[in-house]
Amino acid sequence: MCTVSVRNRKGGMKNIYTQQNAAGTDLLQALVDDYTTQKQQSLMQMRKGQITREAFLAEAAGHIATYYPSSKEMQKKLLEDFERYIFGYSRLSELIDDRSVSDIRVVSYDNIRIKRRGRRMAADVAFASPKEYRQFIDYIATRNQVNISNLNAIQRFTDNESHPDFILRFTISMPLVNTYSEPYLCIRKVPKTFPQLTDLIEQEMLDRDTAELLVRRFRQGSTLICGGNSSGKTTLLNALKETLPDDVAVLVAQQADELTTRFHPDMMFLHSLPGTGEQQVSYDLEHISIAGLTMDVDFFIIGEVKGAEALYLLNAAYTGQLCAATIHAPSADRAPDKLVDYAMYESRYSRDELMKMMDCFQTLIFMEHYKVKEIFACRGWDPQKRDLIYEKIF
DSSP, X not given: OOXXXXXXXXXXXXEEEEGGGTTSHHXXXXXXXXXXTTTHHHHHHHHTTSSOHHHHHHHHHHHHHHHSOOOHHHHHHHHHHHHHXXXXXXXXXXXXXXXXXXXXXXXXXXXXXXXXXXXXXXOSOOOSSHHHHHHHHHHHHHHTTOOOSGGGSEEEEEEXXXXXXXXXXXXXXXXXXXXXXXXXXXXXXXXXXXXXXXXXXXXXXXXXXXXXXXXXXHHHSEEEEEESTTXXXXXXXXXXXXXXXXXSOEEEEEXXXXXXXXXXXXXXXXXXXXXXXXXXXXBOXXXXXXXXTTSOOSEEEESOXXXXXXXXXXXXXXXXXXXXXXXXXXXXXXXXXXXXXXXXXXXXXXXXXXXXXXXXXXXXXXXXXXXXXXXXXXXXXXXXXXXXXXXXXX
């Protein structure tokens, strides 16, 4: 088995790999390293549309021919692997393409977990080494123009462009804040062509009568959708908002770009912008909620309530503005408490005053395992029990 040598830029020769695996992991890592260090400008020009994909690959082919001397066949294979890496997501591309996979969690280079149709399980892929995995982390940060220095050891960002079917929401935490020495990577896949209510009926999230009930109530009063992680909250909210009439002006405020529209002509979408060590400009959900309420809208939506923006949502709903939101809660009865807890971060109201205001959320939906489990109608405030009165209607 003969070996292949690769000439580096200083003129030396380095033995990279055997001929059997010359276009494999080590060569690809070396080539990607070239384009994330010395040739990063070329990569960024391609990402910004300043050079075409074809021109970028032609340049890469010339780079391979110069610095990776081998047979034409091996160079072609290396270029193909490089193209998949740059325009896809390397070893995770197959999982990202898989429509049955909603979440990907990389715990370590050789421990990749997925959620497939609501069930967590091991993936049948792994990175070859900690070095390859770390190089991949550096690459996706560069690709998405994200800084992962010590000042930005936890980063959240969204890729709307690279995949035709999914919006990819990334969370990366680096070893600086991790107990172990490898980065953690979580990817949430949000379908661009999200299911409509008719699709959700076919998928047995809810039946037709329940769907008609929710559409009526969604248009008549404010709605709060609650449940655990990946329970279907955002999916249901996405579908319900598409049923609003065209003459209803809608504003959506969200942390990540999970809510989109397929048909509605009058929807605006704002997303938060976190500040970093180098970039101090930031707009959180509280800021964009305040701005949104001055934009002459008929229906105000917060993708997921997580903080002080709850107060502005609650105030808007209490003054008669139609509103909707999702919130994490382990059960339906805990959801109002959770929203009020968030509202108290910035509020001068007492807890009882905020709970009374919650009666403007006339519909409370609890999701579990991608199904509508319970629906409650709010019947007002009980001054003696100092609690909201809910009637279960499903």
